[in-house]
Amino acid sequence: MFPNISRARKWYHSTQDGLVRLKSVVHKTSIEGISRITADEIFGMTEEEWRQYLKERLEEHELYASLALLASCEGAIRQDMEWRVKNRRPYHLRFRRISSESYVKLSTIISRWRTALGASSHLDCHLRKLSALYVGRNALAHGRARAGDVGFVVVWEHLQKIEQKWRQQVSDFQGF
Numbered sequence: 001m002f003p004n005i006s007r008a009r010k011w012y013h014s015t016q017d018g019l020v021r022l023k024s025v026v027h028k029t030s031i032e033g034i035s036r037i038t039a040d041e042i043f044g045m046t047e048e049e050w051r052q053y054l055k056e057r058l059e060e061h062e063l064y065a066s067l068a069l070l071a072s073c074e075g076a077i078r079q080d081m082e083w084r085v086k087n088r089r090p091y092h093l094r095f096r097r098i099s100s101e102s103y104v105k106l107s108t109i110i111s112r113w114r115t116a117l118g119a120s121s122h123l124d125c126h127l128r129k130l131s132a133l134y135v136g137r138n139a140l141a142h143g144r145a146r147a148g149d150v151g152f153v154v155v156w157e158h159l160q161k162i163e164q165k166w167r168q169q170v171s172d173f174q175g176f
Contacts (some may be wrong), residue, residue, distance in 0.1 A: 080174035
């Protein structure tokens with residue numbers, strides 16, 4: 001299974017729902033369906049302890065979910081590039097030289113797309129936004145961002161818009 005931004009969104013909401021649902025076991029003696037690790041952590045919490053625990057877990061959830069979303073998107077962009085090169089699809093020549101390298105920076109791939117489509121392309125501003133999202137992702141991944149700097153829903157909405165514009169400009173773009 002290849003992760004994509006739609007699956008990441010479903011995962012985000014279902015796990016967020018699970019975190020909120022944990023409250024039902026905080027003051028109960030039954031821990032059925034809850035891992036031992038989580039049960040040991042939350043069992044018998046006061047209401048204030050629960051609120052703090054939930055706040056911290058939701059902030060972590062936002063961070064990890066945003067990272068997963070952007071990783072899914074990056075994987076799709078790389079997969080499209082490889083497909084494009086192997087199958088001699090449009091824009092093949094822009095990528096064939098970089099595809100043989102062992103690792104290609106995402107910024108290089110995005111830069112190649114920007115060059116291929118031209119600065120006057122309606123997609124250019126969206127590709128610049130995509131680059132900015134990855135600067136934010138790197139800050140998150142390297143511990144230089146604060147909780148709340150990159151929210152999942154906002155990132156997902158940006159990626160959805162970028163994907164839509166990309167498919168309008170490049171009809172065979174594989175998508176995120």
